[in-house]
Amino acid sequence: MIRAIMLSTPLSDQDVEKLRMGDRVLFDGVVYTARDAAHRRLVDLIKEGKELPFDLSGQVIYYVGPSPARPGHVIGSAGPTSSYRMDPSSPYLIAKGLKGMVGKGPRSQGVVDAMMKYKCVYFATVGGAGALLAKAIKKSEVIAYEDLGPEAIRRLEVEDFPAIVAQDVYGGNLYVEGVKRYAR
Amino acid sequence: MREIEANTVIEKVKDLCIDANCEVPECLLSALRVAREREDSPSGKAVLGIILRNAEIAREERVPICQDTGIAVVFVEMGEDVRVKGGNLKKVINEGVRRGYKEGYLRNSMCDPFTRENTGDNTPAVIHFDLVPGDKLKLIVVPKGGGAENMSGVTRLRPSDGVEGFKDFVVTRVRESSGNACPPIIVGVGIGGTFEQTALLAKKALLRPVGKPSTHPELAKIEKELLKDINDLGIGPMGLGGRTTALAVHIETFPCHIASLLVAININCHAHRHKEAIL
Numbered sequence: 001m002i003r004a005i006m007l008s009t010p011l012s013d014q015d016v017e018k019l020r021m022g023d024r025v026l027f028d029g030v031v032y033t034a035r036d037a038a039h040r041r042l043v044d045l046i047k048e049g050k051e052l053p054f055d056l057s058g059q060v061i062y063y064v065g066p067s068p069a070r071p072g073h074v075i076g077s078a079g080p081t082s083s084y085r086m087d088p089s090s091p092y093l094i095a096k097g098l099k100g101m102v103g104k105g106p107r108s109q110g111v112v113d114a115m116m117k118y119k120c121v122y123f124a125t126v127g128g129a130g131a132l133l134a135k136a137i138k139k140s141e142v143i144a145y146e147d148l149g150p151e152a153i154r155r156l157e158v159e160d161f162p163a164i165v166a167q168d169v170y171g172g173n174l175y176v177e178g179v180k181r182y183a184r
Numbered sequence: 185m186r187e188i189e190a191n192t193v194i195e196k197v198k199d200l201c202i203d204a205n206c207e208v209p210e211c212l213l214s215a216l217r218v219a220r221e222r223e224d225s226p227s228g229k230a231v232l233g234i235i236l237r238n239a240e241i242a243r244e245e246r247v248p249i250c251q252d253t254g255i256a257v258v259f260v261e262m263g264e265d266v267r268v269k270g271g272n273l274k275k276v277i278n279e280g281v282r283r284g285y286k287e288g289y290l291r292n293s294m295c296d297p298f299t300r301e302n303t304g305d306n307t308p309a310v311i312h313f314d315l316v317p318g319d320k321l322k323l324i325v326v327p328k329g330g331g332a333e334n335m336s337g338v339t340r341l342r343p344s345d346g347v348e349g350f351k352d353f354v355v356t357r358v359r360e361s362s363g364n365a366c367p368p369i370i371v372g373v374g375i376g377g378t379f380e381q382t383a384l385l386a387k388k389a390l391l392r393p394v395g396k397p398s399t400h401p402e403l404a405k406i407e408k409e410l411l412k413d414i415n416d417l418g419i420g421p422m423g424l425g426g427r428t429t430a431l432a433v434h435i436e437t438f439p440c441h442i443a444s445l446l447v448a449i450n451i452n453c454h455a456h457r458h459k460e461a462i463l
Binding site: 106127 | 224225227228231234235237238241242245246247248249250251252253289290291292293300302329330331334362363364366416417418419420422423424425426427453454455
């Protein structure tokens with residue numbers, strides 16, 4: 001078994017430059033949630049030059065809309081959603097200092113260009129493993145856009161949250177390289 | 185005419201919604217275990233292990249397998265000699281879905297297509313009614329997540345495109361889905377019928393136990409060939425590379441117009457959820 005790299009958020013340029021496609025990581029610290037609707041609002045604020053609900057610099061965004069928490073639980077099921085839907089928005093957030101994105105499925109060339117230019121890494125985690133991933137989430141608090149329900153922005157505190165480097169700052173892409181290795 | 189109380193149906197639909205979201209069928213778990221044994225890719229093996237562990241946690245803690253608890257798709261087979269007393273069946277099913285999603289702490293994922301405003305209770309359910317002989321009411325609840333549903337498609341081929349034509353369409357659609365449909369996937373294929381019917385056939389194909397071949401020998405052979413072609417793509421668990429891209433391909437057919445060859449593919453993620461009951 002390959003040993004996982006521990007990553008404490010927020011991340012620096014040095015942190016993300018060390019990571020290569022295929023590396024397994026475990027996150028500790030704060031990550032923020034945002035999906036389609038929250039991304040649209042954040043991009044509108046950036047375009048208007050207005051202040052964002054949280055400072056993006058060094059932060060990691062997890063693409064998740066959790067199910068409601070049962071009484072006594074921190075959060076419900078909390079696995080990743082498909083990342084491609086955030087592709088039109090992500091370059092704006094990356095230019096504002098975002099250092100990591102966590103989701104599932106490959107990203108567009110536009111996102112890759114921004115990731116390489118501003119140093120941001122894309123991590124994949126296991127879709128459909130929301131019950132297991134929720135166990136790594138120790139605290140959850142809605143910090144913006146409560147009206148969006150499951151799509152609200154949450155501040156999560158995570159411990160040993162598992163992910164894999166899918167696309168790195170050097171253009172390395174596990175969705176291309178990994179698949180090439182096993183195609184017949 | 186046999187009668188069933190509306191409340192009995194409401195309670196049953198509620199339970200089916202919760203159970204379907206917290207427990208995947210045994211046929212899926214055994215297919216996943218076999219795939220984990222056979223998988224060559226270390227990350228693929230690890231992902232399959234996580235999926236299996238997740239299923240255990242979900243069942244033990246009554247937490248949804250996936251946060252996307254889906255659109256509530258309900259297949260109804262209504263016996264001709266039974267009626268539901270004390271409520272319109274469509275309303276009764278929606279009430280069951282409403283209660284199931286609230287009491288089961290399931291996510292409300294239904295919204296207006298344009299304003300994107302959430303309906304707040306995961307209704308309306310998508311209900312398919314069928315009339316059958318007898319005095320029983322069969323309900324199949326299929327929570328369908330957005331990620332895999334988005335990767336589905338319908339196309340119209342020329343009849344001369346034949347078997348190779350539809351195989352190409354299916355494999356290409358799976359290749360384009362990459363990791364987005366949460367592989368390992370179950371592939372439902374509908375062939376024939378009219379435009380709307382071919383899509384429904386593809387969805388119904390997903391209801392078959394995982395890997396159970398078609399009763400038609402020629403189709404069973406094509407299912408096997410397609411499964412190999414799909415797994416040779418190398419997409420692997422979560423699209424990160426590996427041998428296990430699909431666990432099964434199920435094909436359903438219906439006679440079609442002499443001018444047409446309609447084909448639909450409906451993909452299901454590995455959170456292959458459905459629960460049924462007969463009242």
